[in-house]
Amino acid sequence: MNTDASTIEAWLEGRVVAYGKVDIGSFTPETPLAELGLDSVYALTLCGDIEDRFDLEVDPTIVWDHPTIRSLAHGIAGRLAAAA
Amino acid sequence: MSTADHAVLDEAPTVRAARRVVREFERHLGDPRDAASVIPVDRSVGLDERREFPADAIAAVDELGLQRWYVPEAHGGELRDFLVPMLMIRSIARRDLTVAVAHGVTFLGAVGAWITGGPIARTMAELVLDGGPVSWGLTERGRGSDLSNTATTASIGGHVVLDGEKWPINNATRGRAMTVLARSSDQPGPRSLSLVLVDKRRVDAATLTTLPKVATHGTRGADISGLAMRRAVVDPEMLVGEPGHGLETVLKSLQLTRPLTTPLSVGAADHAIGVALEFAVTSPAVGGPPARRPSTRSTLGTAVADGLLAEAVMVAAAREMHHATHEMALVSSLAKFLVPNTVDLLVREIAPFLGERSQLLGVAGAGGFQKVARDNRVVGIFDGNSMVNLNMIVNEFGTIARPDDPVDASLVVASMRHDAAPDGWLDPGRLRLVTRRGSRLLRALPGLVDLLGPRESARPARRIASELDRVVDLAAGAPRAAMPSARSFELAERIALCFGASCAIAVELGGPDAAGAASEARLRAMLDRIAVRLGVLDAASASASASLLGDLALEATRDGRRLSVLEGWEAAP
Numbered sequence A: 001m002n003t004d005a006s007t008i009e010a011w012l013e014g015r016v017v018a019y020g021k022v023d024i025g026s027f028t029p030e031t032p033l034a035e036l037g038l039d040s041v042y043a044l045t046l047c048g049d050i051e052d053r054f055d056l057e058v059d060p061t062i063v064w065d066h067p068t069i070r071s072l073a074h075g076i077a078g079r080l081a082a083a084a
Numbered sequence B: 001m002s003t004a005d006h007a008v009l010d011e012a013p014t015v016r017a018a019r020r021v022v023r024e025f026e027r028h029l030g031d032p033r034d035a036a037s038v039i040p041v042d043r044s045v046g047l048d049e050r051r052e053f054p055a056d057a058i059a060a061v062d063e064l065g066l067q068r069w070y071v072p073e074a075h076g077g078e079l080r081d082f083l084v085p086m087l088m089i090r091s092i093a094r095r096d097l098t099v100a101v102a103h104g105v106t107f108l109g110a111v112g113a114w115i116t117g118g119p120i121a122r123t124m125a126e127l128v129l130d131g132g133p134v135s136w137g138l139t140e141r142g143r144g145s146d147l148s149n150t151a152t153t154a155s156i157g158g159h160v161v162l163d164g165e166k167w168p169i170n171n172a173t174r175g176r177a178m179t180v181l182a183r184s185s186d187q188p189g190p191r192s193l194s195l196v197l198v199d200k201r202r203v204d205a206a207t208l209t210t211l212p213k214v215a216t217h218g219t220r221g222a223d224i225s226g227l228a229m230r231r232a233v234v235d236p237e238m239l240v241g242e243p244g245h246g247l248e249t250v251l252k253s254l255q256l257t258r259p260l261t262t263p264l265s266v267g268a269a270d271h272a273i274g275v276a277l278e279f280a281v282t283s284p285a286v287g288g289p290p291a292r293r294p295s296t297r298s299t300l301g302t303a304v305a306d307g308l309l310a311e312a313v314m315v316a317a318a319r320e321m322h323h324a325t326h327e328m329a330l331v332s333s334l335a336k337f338l339v340p341n342t343v344d345l346l347v348r349e350i351a352p353f354l355g356e357r358s359q360l361l362g363v364a365g366a367g368g369f370q371k372v373a374r375d376n377r378v379v380g381i382f383d384g385n386s387m388v389n390l391n392m393i394v395n396e397f398g399t400i401a402r403p404d405d406p407v408d409a410s411l412v413v414a415s416m417r418h419d420a421a422p423d424g425w426l427d428p429g430r431l432r433l434v435t436r437r438g439s440r441l442l443r444a445l446p447g448l449v450d451l452l453g454p455r456e457s458a459r460p461a462r463r464i465a466s467e468l469d470r471v472v473d474l475a476a477g478a479p480r481a482a483m484p485s486a487r488s489f490e491l492a493e494r495i496a497l498c499f500g501a502s503c504a505i506a507v508e509l510g511g512p513d514a515a516g517a518a519s520e521a522r523l524r525a526m527l528d529r530i531a532v533r534l535g536v537l538d539a540a541s542a543s544a545s546a547s548l549l550g551d552l553a554l555e556a557t558r559d560g561r562r563l564s565v566l567e568g569w570e571a572a573p
Helices: A005-018 A038-052 A061-065 A067-084 B003-010 B014-029 B043-050 B055-064 B066-068 B083-093 B097-116 B120-128 B247-281 B295-324 B325-358 B368-381 B388-396 B409-416 B446-449 B458-477 B484-507 B517-534 B539-558
Strands: B134-137 B154-156 B159-168 B177-183 B193-199 B210-212 B222-236
Touching: A005 A038, A005 A067, A005 B154, A038 A061, A038 A067, A038 B120, A038 B388, A061 A067, B003 B517, B014 B083, B014 B368, B043 B097, B043 B247, B055 B066, B066 B120, B083 B097, B083 B247, B083 B295, B097 B120, B097 B134, B097 B159, B097 B177, B097 B193, B097 B247, B097 B368, B120 B134, B120 B193, B134 B159, B154 B177, B154 B193, B159 B177, B159 B193, B177 B222, B177 B247, B177 B409, B193 B247, B193 B484, B222 B409, B247 B295, B247 B368, B247 B539, B295 B325, B295 B409, B295 B484, B295 B517, B295 B539, B325 B388, B325 B484, B388 B484, B409 B446, B409 B484, B446 B458, B446 B484, B458 B484, B458 B517, B517 B539
Parallel strands: B134 B177
Antiparallel strands: B154 B159, B159 B222, B177 B193, B210 B222
8 A cells, every 4th residue: 555645645635525524626735624624523533534544543633733634644654654 | 547547548559458448448437327427427418508618527538548549659659440549439429429529629630640641740649649639620611611612821931821710610729739721822723722730839829819619509518619810820840741732631631530430429329329228127107117118129229220330330430441441532431421320310210219308408317318419410510511421422433333343251351350450550641532443341242241141131131232233333324523413412322321231241240249149130120220221121121120129228228238239349358
């Protein structure tokens, strides 16, 4: 599985659109997740999705520390590299 | 208290010593009907009527050293097994819930420092071991349960400068220190709050003002007041954890404090049931004591079953803190919802049996009941009210419904065994804001039912297990929403009841006489009652097991005993 930050970023964009709160093209990787309708409940869902996709255990605090798609993608890539 | 008594309480790390500590603590508190005891019920009722703080009782509990069990061993205290302070708090609460609430809050105020560690843990430990009450300054006037609305500010530089008001806060006035949640950044989001320890002795008194005591419905004597800080300057070393990590620390603290509040309700249940049983065996009613009436046995038995369920959930939650630390996000909410809720129910249902005695003062044994009925309502409110806890369960629907890891029910039972030692103080690094797979206790329910084999109690247990299956399927399909529907709240409540069944079975199977008739009678009545509450068994079908339990409870009362899922725990060698 390709786990570089840009691939993860594209996957995250797909997830955010799948949650149905925003349309594709209406946001950038720098838009704060909170503005994408990603409230604390969806943050929990996202954590589950990250775990399923990357086999990586994350707590919702990852979204607190990485509040945009770009930052979050880097955060996930960093943890995957650390776990490898 | 003599030096010899201290030696008993000073004893050490084995399960056996833990039992002795709890037994000795209970013995020191004495019979509350005795005016010379530490917490006599008549004095408690009088103080409550006058809304006076129970200062003598608190001083006596300080003298017994309960605060030492709030501090982990690594920081110089006695805390190794959460069940020990929980059972001591229960012993106090069964006499006077106000005293338990006033003393126990120090654990709430301190626990954040045990989670973050670092030098602040040493400072906090010294403060608690010195007997200084610590309060927990989370809420603010007009801002509800959502801590992200916190308006008190902490400007962090060479010093920390605090501005704002914390209200209503237990022990805000009499407390020596308060752990304050404050906004340390203008940036929106959960990393904008910090925790700061305000030791009143180390802050300019002119910058602190206490706010008047609030008149409460229950625990009327407690110091429920507030603290205003006006440019109060605190050393940066008094930060509890990193700047910006306050909300995370609080959310993790709540996972430990919520189980710690369950013995308040369990003690309240002990008190309420004790009044009813005593009335049943002694009342000189026409035609003999009420204990002879069949409806009495069933009413009392149902209340006793509810009390035992509350106790079993308390014990299981205490064990899970050590054995399933990573699942406490969910377990703490399940327990904090179910225990006060169940005890409220038993108090409401037993009140008509007591008749006017449930409301009156000045009738033997009656003043205590009306006080405990009001006091327990408070437990359901603080540290996250019932709706907050149900919402936490709703948020976990996704993890509860995930394809499950197989769980070995016999391993779950093994960690509930009466002689099971905890692994020692828990690793706070294992606390998570959300679980990965819900609770192993919930997942173990079908396996636990199998372990019951041919026992009668397996029948209601199977009904509850299939109800859990159904409810988890529904939860998996429930819409995700920041404001869950009433339907989701109802599902969360049903999951909590099923969790209660798991706790009851696991704790009973972990007892020293798991196969005995007494254990089976307790378990059958608890499970029948849960099945009735879930609507999968009609009340008439549950009356036989309730009546049997009622008989056992009446017999125990005549012998000066009390039924307990921990039967044999304190007495065992």
